[in-house]
Amino acid sequence: MCSALQDVARAGIGHEAGTQARFLLAAVSLAARNAEDFQRLLLLDGQASVFANDPRPAGVAELVLALLRTHCFELAKGLSLEMFLNLLAKDKINAFGLMAPSSGTAQRKVRAYARYAQASMLNHDCLPNACRFEYLDKPGASNTDIYIRLLHDVPQGSEICISYFPVNWNYKERRERLVEDYGFECNCERCRVEQTWSDGDGEGDEEEAMEHDQTDGDGEDEEEEMDKDGDGDFPHAMFFVKYLCPEESCGGTMAPLPGNANLMECNVCGRLRSEQEFIDDLEQHGTARHSD
Numbered sequence: 001m002c003s004a005l006q007d008v009a010r011a012g013i014g015h016e017a018g019t020q021a022r023f024l025l026a027a028v029s030l031a032a033r034n035a036e037d038f039q040r041l042l043l044l045d046g047q048a049s050v051f052a053n054d055p056r057p058a059g060v061a062e063l064v065l066a067l068l069r070t071h072c073f074e075l076a077k078g079l080s081l082e083m084f085l086n087l088l089a090k091d092k093i094n095a096f097g098l099m100a101p102s103s104g105t106a107q108r109k110v111r112a113y114a115r116y117a118q119a120s121m122l123n124h125d126c127l128p129n130a131c132r133f134e135y136l137d138k139p140g141a142s143n144t145d146i147y148i149r150l151l152h153d154v155p156q157g158s159e160i161c162i163s164y165f166p167v168n169w170n171y172k173e174r175r176e177r178l179v180e181d182y183g184f185e186c187n188c189e190r191c192r193v194e195q196t197w198s199d200g201d202g203e204g205d206e207e208e209a210m211e212h213d214q215t216d217g218d219g220e221d222e223e224e225e226m227d228k229d230g231d232g233d234f235p236h237a238m239f240f241v242k243y244l245c246p247e248e249s250c251g252g253t254m255a256p257l258p259g260n261a262n263l264m265e266c267n268v269c270g271r272l273r274s275e276q277e278f279i280d281d282l283e284q285h286g287t288a289r290h291s292d
């Protein structure tokens with residue numbers, strides 16, 4: 001690519017803006033090299049409207065467009081601010097953050113963002129039936145591959161969905177992330193239940209609710225509350241007992257190992273749990289009856 005890239009780097013526009021600028025330059029370069037792949041990029045979901053409350057991407061798009069028009073006139077033909085903003089939206093909505101390995105309680109950092117032609121088609125569900133595994137430190141060229149594994153059998157014709165963030169986030173956190181970063185309001189079964197929690201503002205913390213539902217030996221009141229209308233305040237408790245990593249502060253999702261459905265692996269910390277250990281946990285915490 002012409003000297004525009006160096007100019008952007010020299011402009012010192014900050015890390016996030018620099019990443020967006022490099023993405024735009026890479027997209028322009030792709031358009032010049034492989035029109036078919038560029039068209040596939042344009043077909044991904046994502047519109048400029050996702051930046052309605054954030055003027056910064058427009059600033060980056062303007063800067064890159066101006067640099068291209070100055071330094072690479074031929075390449076800049078046919079490009080527009082709107083196309084650049086749409087490209088940035090597609091990047092934002094479809095990028096997967098490849099994470100540094102889990103190190104106990106410290107928050108995991110994103111090491112790189114990547115887009116995957118097929119995985120980017122996966123929609124979100126707050127109670128997903130699949131989750132993503134990655135093995136970035138695996139030796140070899142394929143260590144940026146990601147693996148989508150089913151959590152359980154899925155009826156034919158049902159949509160395979162992942163969660164775009166850890167499954168133990170509460171309703172408010174999930175709603176904010178989905179609206180701000182992905183531009184949609186979630187209407188999944190879990191959200192429909194949790195938006196009625198607390199005083200109706202949907203700000204109930206389900207981790208707290210789970211602690212009551214799963215571990216309180218004296219949790220008569222909560223259990224009565226759960227049973228009152230047949231499905232309870234937290235009908236999805238069993239999902240978390242079975243698929244949320246039991247490791248404290250991990251927040252990962254457990255999915256069966258390929259070829260060994262009796263062994264679950266956490267997609268964050270790598271913890272393994274056998275079917276027998278799961279049953280032992282259930283007996284210890286007395287939560288099995290909520291699944292029936």
Ligand SMILES: C[S@@+](CC[C@H](N)C(=O)[O-])C[C@H]1O[C@@H](n2cnc3c(N)ncnc32)[C@H](O)[C@@H]1O
Nearest residue numbers: 044045093094120121122123124125182183184
């Ligand atoms: C990574 S893309 C998923 C694939 C996308 N649906 C497509 O057809 O290309 C993320 C975008 O899909 C849409 N999406 C994903 N999950 C959704 C859901 N549960 N409800 C509504 N829209 C959803 C949103 O527009 C979101 O920004």
